[in-house]
Every structure is written in C-alpha cells, then in structure tokens.
Amino acid sequence: MRKIARLVIGGASSGSGKTTMVVALTAALRRRGLKVQCFKCGPDYLDPSYHREASGRDCHNLDSWMMGSQAVRETFERQTEDVDIALVEGVMGLFDGVSPRSDEGSTAAIAKILGAPVVVALDAGGVARTLAAVALGMKMFDPELPVRAFLANRVGSKGHLDLLKQAMPEQLLGGLPKSPHLSFPERHLGLVTANKEHLSSTQLDEWAVLAEEYFDIDGLLALARAAEPWNEVLGASTSQHARDYREPCRIAIARDEAFHFYYEANLELLKQGGAELLPFSPLHDEALPENIDAIYIGGGYPELYAKELAAQSPMRQAILAFAGKGGLVYAECGGLMYLGNRLRTLDGASYEMLGLLPTEVQMHPKLQALGYCEVELQEACVLGPAGTRFRGHQFRYSSLDTLAAVPTFYRLRRRRGGEVIDEGYASPSGRILGSYVHAHWASNQEIPRNFLALARSPRL
Numbered sequence: 001m002r003k004i005a006r007l008v009i010g011g012a013s014s015g016s017g018k019t020t021m022v023v024a025l026t027a028a029l030r031r032r033g034l035k036v037q038c039f040k041c042g043p044d045y046l047d048p049s050y051h052r053e054a055s056g057r058d059c060h061n062l063d064s065w066m067m068g069s070q071a072v073r074e075t076f077e078r079q080t081e082d083v084d085i086a087l088v089e090g091v092m093g094l095f096d097g098v099s100p101r102s103d104e105g106s107t108a109a110i111a112k113i114l115g116a117p118v119v120v121a122l123d124a125g126g127v128a129r130t131l132a133a134v135a136l137g138m139k140m141f142d143p144e145l146p147v148r149a150f151l152a153n154r155v156g157s158k159g160h161l162d163l164l165k166q167a168m169p170e171q172l173l174g175g176l177p178k179s180p181h182l183s184f185p186e187r188h189l190g191l192v193t194a195n196k197e198h199l200s201s202t203q204l205d206e207w208a209v210l211a212e213e214y215f216d217i218d219g220l221l222a223l224a225r226a227a228e229p230w231n232e233v234l235g236a237s238t239s240q241h242a243r244d245y246r247e248p249c250r251i252a253i254a255r256d257e258a259f260h261f262y263y264e265a266n267l268e269l270l271k272q273g274g275a276e277l278l279p280f281s282p283l284h285d286e287a288l289p290e291n292i293d294a295i296y297i298g299g300g301y302p303e304l305y306a307k308e309l310a311a312q313s314p315m316r317q318a319i320l321a322f323a324g325k326g327g328l329v330y331a332e333c334g335g336l337m338y339l340g341n342r343l344r345t346l347d348g349a350s351y352e353m354l355g356l357l358p359t360e361v362q363m364h365p366k367l368q369a370l371g372y373c374e375v376e377l378q379e380a381c382v383l384g385p386a387g388t389r390f391r392g393h394q395f396r397y398s399s400l401d402t403l404a405a406v407p408t409f410y411r412l413r414r415r416r417g418g419e420v421i422d423e424g425y426a427s428p429s430g431r432i433l434g435s436y437v438h439a440h441w442a443s444n445q446e447i448p449r450n451f452l453a454l455a456r457s458p459r460l
Contacts, residue, residue, distance in 0.1 A: 001231055004080050005224040008041075008111040009151070010090035011121045012134060017153030019047050020176060020207075021121050022089045026054040027208035028217055034084040039076065041107045042091030043372070043393035043438065045261040045299070051089070054204055060264045062088065062114075063440065065098050065105035065372060065415075066391045067265070069113050071442035075265055076114055077230065085224050094120060094138060094147075098372060098415055105372070108145050115233035117148040117223050124152035124164060124175060132167040148223055149173045151215070161214065173223075174215035179206075249275045249452050252289050254297040256281035258309060259334055261299035266441045269448040275455075282338065286314035294328035294455040295319065297335030299438060303363050303398070306343045306351040316354055323356055328455045329432045330382045333396060336425065336434035337361045341403065356432050357425050358404040369394040372415035373437060375423075379409045381430035383439070384450035391443035394436050400425070410435060 009025075011018045026036045038051035038059045043066065048059035060079055062072050080086050090107030097106030111118050120138050124131055131152065139147045150168065152175030155161045165172050211217065251270060253262070259282060267277060278289035283305055288295070302309060309316075323329050331339050340359035344350045353361075377388040402425075410424025426433045431454070441447045 001229040003225070004227065004230045005085040005221070006080075006088065006114060006116045006227050007085075007220065007224045008088040008090060008107060008114065008116045008118045009121060010094035010107040010111070010118055011092075012123065012138065013093045016093075016123045017121045017151075017176065018089050019050060020153065021151050022087050023050050023054045023204070024176060024207035024211040025215065025217070025220065026051065026087060027204045028211035028215070029085060029221075030055070031208050031212075032217075035082065037079050037083040037086045039079070039086065039088040040091070041088060041110050042105070043395075043440075044091060045263075045438070047089060048264075049260075051087075054207075057083075058264045060268075061440070062110050063105065064109045064113060066393065066440040067442040071265075071445075072110065072113050073233070075268075075442065078268075085221070088114070088116065094118070094145075095141065103142070108142060111145060115228050115230075117146050117227055119149045119151060119173065119220065119223070120147060121151050121153055123154055124160070125154040125156075125178070128160070128163045129167040131164055132171075135168055135171060149219070151175055154178045155214075158214075173219045174211075174217075176210060176214055179210065247274065247456060249273070249294070249455050250289065250292045251275045251277050251455065252292045252295045253277050253279050254282055254295070254335065255279040256283045257300075258283050258302045258305040259298050259300040259338070261332075261334070261438070262296075263438065263440050263442075266439070266448065269441050269445060270452065273448050273452045275452055282315050282319075283308055283312060286312070286318070288315075288318045288322060292322070292327075294330065294451070295322065297329070297331040297338060299333035299335065302334045302337050302353075303343060303345050306345055306349070306353075309338065309343075309353065310351040319354055320356065323427075323432055326429075326431060328382055328451075329356065330451070331434040332438050333394075333436050336400070336436060337398060339425075339432070339434045340400070356427070357406060357434060358402060359406065359425065360401045360403060361398050362401065363398050365397070367395075367397055368399050369396050369436065374413050374415065375435075375437060375439070376411045376413075377409055377424070378411050378422075379407070379426075379430060381409045381424070381426055382433040382451060382454060383447050388446065388450070389444060390439050390441065390447055392437040392439040394438070396436055400436075409433065410437070412437065 036055045038055045039062050040048045051059035103109045155175040339356045342360045344362045346363045407426045408422040409426045412423040413420045424435045
C-alpha cells in the first residue's frame, strides 16, 4: 500500500494565483527539508519552468485529453517514487477543459484520476464574506470532486485574512498578500519562462517566508498526507516502468534561451527507449555533440534571438551538414521557425535561418493559433508510418509561407471547431520534419519507438 502525499491546487479562474501559491508552498516545504515534485495540468510550458526552479526537479505536464488517464497515472507514479509530496497546479478555472459540458481536460479531471484532495486558490481582492459563497459553489458543483480547502490570494492585510477565516472557518488554510515586487515578470507577447534572472533564490526565499507566515502549512501537509493510498486509486498503474535496453541512440537536444520548451514526458520516453540525450545550444555552440543519430529542436523564442541565431554560422553549417548526410531532424514550433530560410520579426527585420525547408516565417502582434489538435500522418516520416495518430497543442504568434512545394505529412484536426488542415512540413525523404504542433508523445507511445528505430537505421 503505497502512500503518496499529494494536493491539486486549482483556481476559480486564470490569474487567481495558482502559480504563485505552488511556487511559494514548494519553496516553504523545501526549507523544511522535504522533496517536492511539481506537476502542471494542461499543455502549458511556462509555469513548469517556475516549478522547476522552485523544486529543483523537472516539472511534468498532466493532461487528460492529450495523454489519457493511464498515461497521467503512469507519469505521476514514476515521478513521485522518491519524493515526500506532490503538488499539482491546475489550469484555468477548476472545471475548465475542452468542453463546457464535461470536465474532460480540466483540473477537476486530473484530481479525480489521481484521487487527490483539491485546494482552490481564490482571488480575495476587494471581497470578504462573499468569498465564502464562491467557495461553497466550488464545493457543491461536482459532488464527486474532493474540494477540501481554499487559499486566498491578494489579501490586503493579516486583518483581511482574519475576516476571511471567520467567514470560512476550517476551510481557509491561508493566503498571500499583494506583493508587486515579487510578481512574475511579463514580456514579449505576455510570456516569459523562469530562469535565474526572472526567479532568483532571493525571490524564492521571500515567497517561502510569506508562505510560512500566511499559510497553514501543517494543515496543508495533513490534507496531502490524508490522500488515499495510491494502490487504491481506481485503475492506478502497477507498471514497473521498465527501460528498453536496446542498442544506444544519441539524440542532440537544443537547449538554450531560444529553444527550451519540451514536454518532459517526450524526453523521458526517449530515455526509456535507450536514448542518450545530449543538450546543445544553437545560440552559443559552434559544433553539435559528437556521433549523434538525430536532432530534436523544441519550441521557444527564436524570434527574440534571430540576429544571434543568424550570426552563429558554424552551428548552422553543422546542422546542415548533419541533415545533408541523411541525419534525422525533428522540430516543433520555434524549431520549425529555425528550419526555414528566413525569419521576419515584428520590427520588419529579416534574418537567415537554417534553410532546411523552403519556407519563411513572419511574426505577428496577434495570436495566430491556440488550442488542442489531433494529427494523423499521411506519409511515413520521423514519427512513424502513415496512419499514426497523436495529440498535441498549438500556441503561436507566427505564420509560415512556403516558397516552393513542401511535402506536408500531417492531416491536422483542431479540437475546437473541427477544422482540418494539411501541416507537418517535411523533406521528401521524411527524415526532416517540422510542425507548429507541440506533440505529446504519451498520446501514442509508439512515436518515440518509431523515432528511435529510424534514428538507429542506416542513413539514406
């Protein structure tokens, strides 16, 4: 009977303070000597960077629509084998998902899958007793969801917090005051990932002190430890996460300021398949890692570093040489932008990129695509044979123009609206592939196996 102390921290809406609450609580628990594993509901790749800085461990996404219930359980089980507590940050509002008529893809769905108690972050700015009415609605909306407690964000003072506690006795386990100097920065399309510049150890210490002062941490720990034994969670995985020890495969992974978004599950699945992941920087390195079998370029902000990427001629030539010898190259979103001929930024400047695909990318001030999608391969390529299906997500402010005929290997259906388009831009051989879709390989675990099998095969 394995016990996993765990909490899901949801919110009444986006902006209700979920990320702040999780970061502050994580920092406070680590000060107490506890190992904390953080997770993020949904497809978001920015909040996990803050959780990684706070916990010192990779943060994994849990998404019931992209991954399915079993993969959610397996990911959670595997990543909590050596920790004291797991904290799962929700997405949007507690019940918001892919449909207004069900909890599919929502924080509530993840809490049910994990059998986890739920703590809801509520924005207390400008309210007192009314917050109790909001809390009551959250508790009663779905009787099957174990909403156990609440945290108040943006409280005006300790006196304000005391008023809220009187209105919500035994339910409110603390709150956080308004702290503009500790708020997470926003820049470039409203997005910024965490790093030492944007989330310093000093900030983490200050969040931890505030959490110790304003949270009932002992109460939150007791709630987490009261979660039912993992083996009693309906349908919980009992797999041993066996590693596939086939012949080794060396995969170069782009990791720097320009390229840094990967679903951690994708990388874990590659490692389970026997891959050695070798980070490299298209911005700062002049050569690829030695004796590699494939290159994986994730998403990020190449538009912020377009001038530097264009100036890094040795790295561009190294990638071109690798691809020219039949090497496997797979790129997502920001990586796709790097594969083309040129990247045009918002200020009108145009920069030379890799030139592996005859495309040009244009940045826009407004969002160009957002949401879940499902893909079916129309031709065999890096990810598998024709007919292979998987799920993913798009979030982009750029558009792509083709300058010549480019094979498209994806038939992409958007989850919202059902629009079907051709996507997945590839070389004729299928060994170079780029897409705006951030694919979540837990939706089809044959994909990493296909990728590694092709990487291990003789080059054309």
